[in-house]
Amino acid sequence: METIYDEIEIEDFTFDPITQLFQYPCPCGDRFAITLDDLLDGEDVAVCPSCSLMVRVIYDPEDLSEYEEQLK
Incomplete structure (x- = not known):
């Protein structure tokens, strides 16, 4: 069983569209x-x-569409 240190909202992460x-x-x-x-x-x-x-990353699947848009 994995031990999770914390739960973090996806908005608190930084996203690099290149990587x-x-x-x-x-x-x-x-x-x-x-x-x-x-x-x-x-x-x-x-x-x-x-x-x-x-x-653990807290997000809704529809939250990811804004990041996918950055790749276009």
Whole structure:
């Protein structure tokens, strides 16, 4: 079973349309990350590459359309 550190609204993440990556600061100093494709596939857990913490991304599927528009 995965242990979720926190639940973060998608609006609090930064989105990079070039890498299609959502990021949010982690307490360890690195950043939680999850891709747009993962969110589109229904994945909602962002992981930190430097430590074991994970956060759940709170979003509605229709929220993702604005980010998909940035890719066009």
